[in-house]
Amino acid sequence: MAVDLQVRLGSLVLKNPVLTASGTFGYGVEYAGYFDVSRLGGIVTKTITLEPREGNPMPRTAETFAGMLNSIGLANVGADCFIKEKLLPLEPLDTAVMVNIAGSSPDEYEKVALKVAAHERVDALEVNISCPNVNKGGLAFGTDPEITREVVRRVRETTVKPLIVKLTPNVTDITAIAQAAVEGGADALSLINTVLGMAVDIETRRPLLARHVGGLSGPAIKPIALAKLYQTVRAVSVPLIGIGGIMTWQDALEFIIVGATAVQAGTLHFVDPCGAVKIIEGIKTYCDEKGIGDLSSIRGSMEDGGA
Amino acid sequence: MAVDLQVRLGSLVLKNPVLTASGTFGYGVEYAGYFDVSRLGGIVTKTITLEPREGNPMPRTAETFAGMLNSIGLANVGADCFIKEKLLPLEPLDTAVMVNIAGSSPDEYEKVALKVAAHERVDALEVNISCPNVNKGGLAFGTDPEITREVVRRVRETTVKPLIVKLTPNVTDITAIAQAAVEGGADALSLINTVLGMAVDIETRRPLLARHVGGLSGPAIKPIALAKLYQTVRAVSVPLIGIGGIMTWQDALEFIIVGATAVQAGTLHFVDPCGAVKIIEGIKTYCDEKGIGDLSSIRGSMEDGGA
């Protein structure tokens, strides 16, 4: 008996729980030469904003130990161009398409959501209130429960499609933000976005990122992501999508055991472009070997005490 | 012209800026067989509490990618035994001794400070309001500006010796806590303590730490520590001690360039017991090669723009 990897995020059924994280998989087809993208549970696009954005000054990335910093600054083609040019290549793909959106005001979130959600190839919206790399919106919104509730409420009014709200780890109490997002109408939460970080070149005495601080991702942050998920699982009852340093199927299973319904891999793609498929295969094998017929039987099954 | 590595923390003069981080260097003499501890700028002891503590259930440590989790739970011999047994071996050492203290109430902080600060071998106190591994006190105190101010004020009343307050990164805005600590009377701040993290064994489906979550340390958290330091430098004017993932002299210099007066190395000792001495040597060589006569000329000298 092979395991059924199907999972549900609100009204959306995914064929498996492995998604790509926003900003690390382009507009969904750039890795098509490396593997069959239709094998994924879903893809999450780069964040789309109302107007096109060039992004932050260079340099925008830096490697750190078992991690990387980025300060891309939501560089994207803008909602109109996205709808006109980027959705078409996704038509033939047999996988869920989730569009990540952001704005610099609740109003802008609403506007971009209205534009994007209307398109039938869009299966769900992921609302990014957690980007550390922009001055307005982004992280500032995601650290305040009131604004979080307001932004989510506004986006909620634009669509009946599943609404995922993406949370930042850069807060004292992630559960307060999680609850606010659910109150605003989120069908699911995804966490974590990147952790605020920095690196310095000691020869030039300049920060490695032009914008000084950026977002840390990769294996380094996996323990942080798991702890935030662990806290959030106990605070809300909507499905959660685990993100942060997932590089292997073992990593993905850690998140599922703690309570994630699905996972997103980001930095992984840069290290191993076919890594997401290996995660799907690995989860399958694990379940088959252990006689697990359905992921729900291990989701949130973590027991007490040390390993 | 060889560089003068001397730095000041309030009234305390350190021969160099390299200190050991609390909980990673025992009571100061355990590594004596590996190198001459007197070469250090100073040592910070394991956290001392009023009563002896056995610590948390096992397992208490787990390795993560470029990092480790610990949930030691402030295991220590207690203030009385510390004073009676652990200070004596430090007498002959030509290095500053800083005693890290914690309590489960402002009252307890005051009591342990009173006991410890009175001893003449104690050069400074480091007040731990940021331990993620205990239920009362610790992290909970360090995330609240009011309690932070109160705890520091109480400890301040017990001594004129330099008071360092150790901050947690697990907050939305570290500058609010930093300011509160300074208002309470801190002469210096040290940051960061560990980042809340978690790991799971997918075979047993149990957390790797018996207490589920613990504190992440090591190279993985260096970018986070630098970002928190960067924020704090702009918010307060007392000397800052940079901590978090410092493994090499290059790492230490990153913190100094961002604005740290001194640094502490923690997890480093487990990887390379003589690592702290190598940091001192490396800083010296760097300064000599660049004609830097005094660390203050590069402290906080970070310029704008990408490297």
Add this chain to the structure above:
Amino acid sequence: MKQHRMRLIEQNQPAPGIMRMIFKAPDLARNSRPGQFVQIRVTDTFDPLLRRPFSIHRTHSNGTIEILYRIVGRGTRLMSRTRPGVRLDGMGPLGNPFQTEGNFSTALVVAGGMGSAPAFMLIDTLLKTGKSIHFFWGVRCDDEFFHLEWLRSSGVELHLACERGDTGHQGLITDILEPMMNRYPDSKGFVCGPKPMLEKMQRMIRTFPIPWEVSLEEKMACGVGVCMGCAVRVGQKIQMVCSDGPVFDLREVDFGS
């Protein structure tokens, strides 16, 4: 208790999944005693980050030391790919050794699985004292046995057990040990192996009042007693396996469950 740049001379595979490394490390070889261990840094990079603890398997008068390890995870996998000529950074000897001196005529050495790693250096040392040695060795599959010829020719009395295979008793080593124990009243016991075996041994020896030393394993960070990570309750007190142990009085260990 020092840091050594141990030059790898040879690496081989005495049994499936089990590797033996032979290092040139004269200081370490000279100063090590059975039951002590070495903390090895497996890479120059920071992943894997922490050192890995390994019992000293054997030392030789030519300044070499051996460790014996099972490939279980990322660290040991990396180690197994290390080629001769490379120097690995090892801290040691760490911990307290078995006490091989004393007024006993027979040594009962009981090893389960990788417990054979410290057992060989223990046997080497006991052989020099002239005591008679009974080696109770249990493994999962009999292809994990090695050096049997040498053990026999050295005069060691062998008692073997395996869960799968044809060599010795088919089952647990404690099965053969239990009925035999009482034959050696003037003896001292030494045990190393997996936790379930140690717990069973602790129950078994209640009524057999010879001294029993056990070598414990716990996850370690520092290996020198500063991090308080490897705590175990022994005789009502919290002790550190790395610096108070790894050798303890088996009767006093609190296995928790």
Add this chain to the structure above:
Amino acid sequence: MKQHRMRLIEQNQPAPGIMRMIFKAPDLARNSRPGQFVQIRVTDTFDPLLRRPFSIHRTHSNGTIEILYRIVGRGTRLMSRTRPGVRLDGMGPLGNPFQTEGNFSTALVVAGGMGSAPAFMLIDTLLKTGKSIHFFWGVRCDDEFFHLEWLRSSGVELHLACERGDTGHQGLITDILEPMMNRYPDSKGFVCGPKPMLEKMQRMIRTFPIPWEVSLEEKMACGVGVCMGCAVRVGQKIQMVCSDGPVFDLREVDFGS
């Protein structure tokens, strides 16, 4: 554009601090064009984490490819210790090649420092087109030159400059290029080298209206155009060095400063 398990056949040091790796990677060798690059994963562990981009230095009909790299940091240091037999994971060929076809009779190939890495494959390709080739090669110290004999014997016109040493002009390669440029009106230029040299070249060619292609370097994460990390402004537009480049029209590049 694929992932390859490239088997390292040989690694040698053509000049101090500079290494050459020769891999067996038939697919990659067949499909690569000059100016393209490969993203190499330098370790199985997660430190260093990201792949490292290297120009394809040469390809051979026996299915091998070469890269030439300077040891500058943690990744290249690890690479320099990799031994023959090991397979490294390489993604490629990535990026857009130099355009070696066209109505020009002379190719001016200008390389500074490690710019020689792509220059050799470019020269190999140009040699097949029968165009006359002038190779302007500048280095810091003249022990960084290699293959000079082969270049000369292949009919490449060599112009060398070094800041230290006795070979060629003592100074920058742009010093000798500038006064010579106008001699070749029917030519096309190809440049690769450090940013200051490229900026200087951009100023120099203002009044010399032949086409000039440049190969740029930026820090990269993905190498395939998804992370938006390697942005550069070219002709008023933001372009990605990895997927829109690394070869651009030198005149259009905005060097920022």
